[in-house]
Amino acid sequence: MFVCICNGVTDAQIRQAAANGCREVSELTMRTGCGATCGSCTDMAAGLLDEYHAARTQTFELPLIASAA
Structure with a gap:
């Protein structure tokens, strides 16, 4: 899709x-x-x-697993 009609710039080009x-x-x-x-x-x-x-900097928390001592 065109985002900038004046200069013909698409969303793909912005990404x-x-x-x-x-x-x-x-x-x-x-x-x-x-x-x-x-x-x-x-x-x-x-x-x-x-x-x-x-979307690139999104972090996902992983569950912690207790170590068997």
Whole structure:
């Protein structure tokens, strides 16, 4: 789906930029042009970046097993 119509940037391109280390919308704009024209897409782009990185940093607690002494 297109997130930035003005510059033709898709959600897949934003996720790819996030996978390559992009964390801020300003950096995303430099890499892809997303948000550089009218800026109406920046909230959605920021949400996609946040969503991507939140999924990557999610921790899962493992049960502790007591050692047999």
